[in-house]
Amino acid sequence: MIWVTVAIICAPSHTPRNSAVCIFVLKRTSSSHSIVPFDDASEPTTRLVRKIPQGDPKEKGSELRREISHQKGWKKPLVIVNEPLHQSELHGREQTIWRILDAYNFREDFVIWQELVNIRRRVHGSEGIRLVWKAILERGLDLPVVGVSADTLWTQCLELGFEDPEILKEVFIYARKQKDFHGRTWPKLYATVLRHHLRANYGRVWLCHLRLHKHFPPSDHQFRQLLPLALPDGDLRQLYLKMHESFPYVHLYDFAIPQLCNQGLYATAAMWHEKLIRRGDYPSDARKSEPVLNYLAVNGDKNRLMEYIRLMVEAGVSFAVYRSKNVKIPPFISRDIVMPPLGYAEEIPEKKFSDGFCARLFATRVFSLDTVISSLDFLGAREIGSQALREMATRELSHDPYHRAVQARLDQLRDTGISTGDSTFSVVVSKLAAEGKDNLLKNVISCDLHSDTFDNYDLQESLLSHYQEQDDTMAFERTLIVLTAKVPERFIKARRMNYVLRAFLTRRDLSAVTRTIASMWEQSIQVEEKSTMHMRKTMLCQRNVGRRPASTNELDLLIRMWQDVLRSGVFIPPNAWIEILRRLGMCGRLHTFERLALWLAAWYSSPAFRASQASDSFKKDHRTVVPHPLMSLDLKPSNPLHPLQTLFPRSLQQGIVAWGFQHVTGTRKQQRLDWTWGLLMLRKLRIRNVHILTPVIAKSLRTRLLVHDMTRRKARLDLYIRKAKEIWGKDLKL
Numbered sequence: 001m002i003w004v005t006v007a008i009i010c011a012p013s014h015t016p017r018n019s020a021v022c023i024f025v026l027k028r029t030s031s032s033h034s035i036v037p038f039d040d041a042s043e044p045t046t047r048l049v050r051k052i053p054q055g056d057p058k059e060k061g062s063e064l065r066r067e068i069s070h071q072k073g074w075k076k077p078l079v080i081v082n083e084p085l086h087q088s089e090l091h092g093r094e095q096t097i098w099r100i101l102d103a104y105n106f107r108e109d110f111v112i113w114q115e116l117v118n119i120r121r122r123v124h125g126s127e128g129i130r131l132v133w134k135a136i137l138e139r140g141l142d143l144p145v146v147g148v149s150a151d152t153l154w155t156q157c158l159e160l161g162f163e164d165p166e167i168l169k170e171v172f173i174y175a176r177k178q179k180d181f182h183g184r185t186w187p188k189l190y191a192t193v194l195r196h197h198l199r200a201n202y203g204r205v206w207l208c209h210l211r212l213h214k215h216f217p218p219s220d221h222q223f224r225q226l227l228p229l230a231l232p233d234g235d236l237r238q239l240y241l242k243m244h245e246s247f248p249y250v251h252l253y254d255f256a257i258p259q260l261c262n263q264g265l266y267a268t269a270a271m272w273h274e275k276l277i278r279r280g281d282y283p284s285d286a287r288k289s290e291p292v293l294n295y296l297a298v299n300g301d302k303n304r305l306m307e308y309i310r311l312m313v314e315a316g317v318s319f320a321v322y323r324s325k326n327v328k329i330p331p332f333i334s335r336d337i338v339m340p341p342l343g344y345a346e347e348i349p350e351k352k353f354s355d356g357f358c359a360r361l362f363a364t365r366v367f368s369l370d371t372v373i374s375s376l377d378f379l380g381a382r383e384i385g386s387q388a389l390r391e392m393a394t395r396e397l398s399h400d401p402y403h404r405a406v407q408a409r410l411d412q413l414r415d416t417g418i419s420t421g422d423s424t425f426s427v428v429v430s431k432l433a434a435e436g437k438d439n440l441l442k443n444v445i446s447c448d449l450h451s452d453t454f455d456n457y458d459l460q461e462s463l464l465s466h467y468q469e470q471d472d473t474m475a476f477e478r479t480l481i482v483l484t485a486k487v488p489e490r491f492i493k494a495r496r497m498n499y500v501l502r503a504f505l506t507r508r509d510l511s512a513v514t515r516t517i518a519s520m521w522e523q524s525i526q527v528e529e530k531s532t533m534h535m536r537k538t539m540l541c542q543r544n545v546g547r548r549p550a551s552t553n554e555l556d557l558l559i560r561m562w563q564d565v566l567r568s569g570v571f572i573p574p575n576a577w578i579e580i581l582r583r584l585g586m587c588g589r590l591h592t593f594e595r596l597a598l599w600l601a602a603w604y605s606s607p608a609f610r611a612s613q614a615s616d617s618f619k620k621d622h623r624t625v626v627p628h629p630l631m632s633l634d635l636k637p638s639n640p641l642h643p644l645q646t647l648f649p650r651s652l653q654q655g656i657v658a659w660g661f662q663h664v665t666g667t668r669k670q671q672r673l674d675w676t677w678g679l680l681m682l683r684k685l686r687i688r689n690v691h692i693l694t695p696v697i698a699k700s701l702r703t704r705l706l707v708h709d710m711t712r713r714k715a716r717l718d719l720y721i722r723k724a725k726e727i728w729g730k731d732l733k734l
Contacts, residue, residue, distance in 0.1 A: 110143070110144050110149040110150070110153065111149055113132075113149070113153065114148070114149045114152045114153060116132075117129065117132045117152070117153065117156060118152075120132055121156065126160055126163055129156050129157065129159070129160045130160055130164075130167070132156070132157075133157050133160060133167065133170075133171075136157075137170070137174070137640035137641070138640060140640070140649065142178060142182060143178070143186070145184050145185060145186045145187065146187075150186060151188065154186045154188070154189070154192070155192065157171050158171060158189075158192055158193065158196075162196055162200075170641070172211060172212070173641050174641065175189055175215075175216065176215055177641060179215060179216075180573075181573050181575065185215075185216060187218075187219065187222075188222065189212065189216045190212045190213065190216045190217065190218040190222070191218050191222035191223070191225065191226065193208050193212060194208060194209065194212075194226055195225075195226060195229065198226060198229040198230060198236065199229060205236075205239060205243075206239060206242075206243075209243050209246070213243070213246045213247070214246075217246075217247060218247070218250075220249070220250045220251060223244075223247055223250045223252075224250065224252065224255045224256075226240065227240060227252075227255065227256055227259065228259070231259065231260070231263060231265075234268075237268060241272060241275065244279075245279075248279065248280070251281060252276060252281055253273075253276045253277075253281045253282060253283050253288065253289075254283055254284050254288050256272060256276075257269050257272060257273060257276075257283070257288060257289065257291075257292060258288060258291075260272060261291040261292065266291070266292070266295040267295075269291070269292050269295070270292055270295055270296055273289065273292045273308070274308070277308065277311050277312065282311075282312055283312070286312070289312070293305065293308070293309070296308070352381070352383070353376070353379070353381050353384075354385075355384070355385030355386065355387045355388055356387060358376065358381070358384045358385065358387075358388035359385070359387040359388040359390070359391045360391075361375070361376070361388070362388050362391035362392045362395065363391045363394075363395075365395075369392060369395055369396075369409065370412075372392075373409075373412060373413060373416055373418070374416075376416075376418060377416045377417065377418065381418060382417060382418055382419060383418065383419045383420070383421055384413070384418060384419075384420060384421070385421055385423070386421065386423045386425040386426055386451035386452065386454070387451055389420050389421075389425065389426055389429060389451075390425070390429075390445060390451050392409055393406050393409070393429060393441075393445045394445055394446075396409065397442065397445070397446070401436070401438055402438045402441060402442060403432065403433045403435075403436045403437065403438050403441055404436075406429065406433045406441065407433040407434065410429075410430060410433060423451070423452075423454070423455060424454040424455045424482060424485050424486065425444075425451040425452075425454040425455075427485045427486060428444055428454065428481055428482055428485045429441065429444060429445070431481070431485065432444065432481070439474070440474070440477060440478055440481065443474050443475070443478050444478055444481075444482075447475070447478065454482050454485075457483060460479050460482050460483050461483065461499065461502065461503075462506075463475075463479055464476065464479045464480065464483070464499060464502075464503045465502075465503040465506040465507055467479060468503045468504070468507065469507055480496055480499060480500075483495070483496075483499055484496055484499075493523075493525065494525045494526065494528075497516065497519070497520050497523075497525050498525075498527065498528045498530070498531045500516060501513065501516045501517065501520070501527065501531050502530075502531055502534050504516055505531075505534050505535055505538045505539070506534075506538060508538060508539070510539070510554070510557060513535075513561075514557070517561060517564070521564065521568075526565075526568050526569060526570050527561075527564075527565045527568065527570055528570065529570055529571060529572070532562060532565050532570065532572055532576075533576070535558060535561060535562070536558065536576060536579070536580075539554045539557070539558050540554065540555075540558070540579065540580075540583075541554070543583070548583070548586035548587055549583050549586070549587065552583055552584070552587045552589065555580060555583060555584065555589075555592075556592075558580065559580065559592075559596060562577075563599070566603060566613075567613050567614055569614070573646075574600075574604055574643045574644070574646040574647035575646050575647070577596075577600055577647060578647070578649070578652060580596070581593060581596065581597060581652060582652065582655065584596065585655055585656065585659040586655075586659070588659070588662070588663035590659065590660075590663060590677055590681075593659075593681075594681055594684075597648075597681070597685065598684060598685070598688065600647060601644060601647070601648075601685055601688040601689075601690055602688060604643040604644055604647060605643070605644055605688065605689050637689045637690065637691040638691045642691070644689065644690045644691065645691055647690075648685060648690050648692075650693060650696055653682060653692060653693060653696055653697065653700075654696060654697075654699075654700040656678045656681050656682055657678040657679070657682070657697060657700040657701060657704060658678070658700065658703075658704055659677070659678060660674070660675045660676065660677040660678030660679070660681075661675045661678070661704045661707070675704075675720075676723060676724075676727060679697070679701075679724060679727045679728055680727060682697060682728075683727060683728065694728070694731055694732060695733075697728070697732065698732055698733050701724060701732075705717065705720060
């Protein structure tokens with residue numbers, strides 16, 4: 001465990017002498033870190049706060065930058081300079097004093113972001129939070145989704161959005177983009193937004209529900225916690241029950257019905273009781289529905305009451321504790337009402353036996369299979385697991401044809417009322433037996449894989465490439481059947497081809513990959529998004545940060561395949577292309593870079609261009625060219641969420657300028673103009689609605705001129721500046 005002290009001197013910018021010093025200690029463990037007051041830190045024996053020297057602000061920033069640049073994580077004391085307001089000025093980057101969040105080690109340390117955003121909120125209120133939100137978008141940060149920092153940052157941004165609908169829309173788009181690209185999101189988003197509108201503006205409750213419920217569904221607990229906010233108003237109660245239709249997985253009965261009855265809303269509780277049990281949401285036991293049944297017995301219809309009880313019994317609701325010692329059941333609910341639906345309850349109830357116990361029964365050759373099946377039926381078992389099914393099928397290996405013997409046993413189990421479950425193993429066995437594939441069925445039963453591993457699709461896909469490399473045809477076909485066992489029949493062929501393609505990619509057999517993709521195009525089979533991401537993972541060679549790759553031979557094939565994938569209608573995230581563009585620029589393949597960059601700019605911004613480029617074979621199937629919601633958003637080019645902003649970020653724009661200087665070609669006389677490639681490239685992108693940051697371009701140009709030591713040659717420097725302004729315009733400040 002490592003302790004680091006941070007001193008933050010909190011004072012308004014106009015009263016530097018009346019500063020209040022706040023000392024925090026950051027406790028860092030192997031997995032997390034937290035901030036506690038200095039007085040609460042029991043482990044450190046000395047104060048680790050260094051006095052900040054007075055003098056030139058640039059010198060102070062340089063000294064602190066040198067100190068932190070030698071750190072790794074939180075291994076040394078860290079002192080935040082005595083200007084917390086400057087440290088939390090996150091909306092701009094052209095600063096004379098260096099800030100801690102400019103350090104690579106801490107730019108995504110959200111504990112520091114949390115502290116600085118609290119400073120801004122205390123000093124500037126909502127405007128301070130607005131500056132932080134804009135800074136998060138400008139820096140392209142991915143907010144955390146778990147922990148105290150995540151709750152604080154997301155909550156602050158949403159509270160700002162509740163005051164400004166445009167900010168709220170940006171937060172929704174940001175969360176959707178984070179989920180689509182990274183597969184994660186803040187789990188409390190739906191509950192936080194709905195809780196606010198239920199309290200303050202319930203006219204927008206249904207609109208926000210429609211916008212959020214598909215992509216940010218709440219947990220059972222979160223959705224149930226919204227109920228007390230809806231109970232006081234009849235319209236809100238109806239709206240809440242309507243919202244519950246979108247979340248059939250939420251078990252609401254045990255939580256809602258007792259609360260309604262406790263508030264005396266028995267008529268509403270009876271109505272909710274009917275709708276919930278019609279949806280399959282039953283009480284865990286009869287005590288939860290006791291007040292409603294009493295109400296219906298007194299004020300309701302007897303036939304309606306008997307129907308409810310019958311449905312509850314069929315759903316397995318226990319009435320064993322219905323007769324409470326503390327509650328006297330009124331005589332209106334008589335034995336004549338309760339017992340008819342329970343007439344079949346005298347039979348032996350359904351029992352669940354462990355899969356291992358049933359497997360041992362089937363494996364015991366002293367008992368015949370008929371005896372074992374009859375015994376399980378007698379004992380009330382209604383389902384056997386994959387291990388038991390495997391042992392039963394193993395007993396039939398000597399029969400010929402084998403699939404008929406197994407199918408006969410499956411029919412016998414079905415006639416007895418015993419299910420084989422819905423595991424992948426049982427689905428595969430039933431499918432192969434019905435199709436009469438003896439060899440594959442025997443291979444499935446006798447292979448050395450545990451039956452439970454058939455449900456581990458990641459393991460099965462890794463085994464697929466292994467069997468392909470070993471040229472084990474039977475095991476390869478078996479694994480394909482396992483992977484597609486639960487896929488709908490009309491999608492099996494396409495899914496199989498994508499699994500085969502990923503197996504070839506894992507082995508880096510590029511000739512086989514090319515043949516497989518060509519075969520897929522001929523059959524109008526799309527390459528799945530998972531397969532396209534697997535291409536980049538397996539085809540691109542390893543590259544260290546800041547270093548050019550050892551080879552770019554695979555880039556041409558990958559670019560051609562990804563362009564065909566886009567034309568077929570599969571969405572590829574814009575940020576997936578950045579590494580390919582960066583490798584082309586680093587290796588000096590500027591003509592290929594220019595063709596690809598202009599093509600991508602047109603693809604991600606022009607629906608007409610996408611329609612003209614779509615593959616004819618997929619047009620016949622009436623498929624959407626780019627079936628992704630981000631492509632249909634009407635965003636301005638300057639919006640950080642625009643696809644072109646993601647495709648050409650600030651770092652790539654700086655790289656384009658640098659590559660024009662680095663990859664100089666031609667004779668010495670021609671070299672003076674070769675550096676203009678970068679500016680000309682950026683100008684072409686700007687014409688195609690790419691948001692180019694002119695200050696960033698100017699800064700990058702100044703850096704390259706310093707590197708080439710042109711500042712000492714004034715005549716040549718003037719030539720470069722004049723040429724740059726001629727290309728870009730007078731707004732280029734050099």
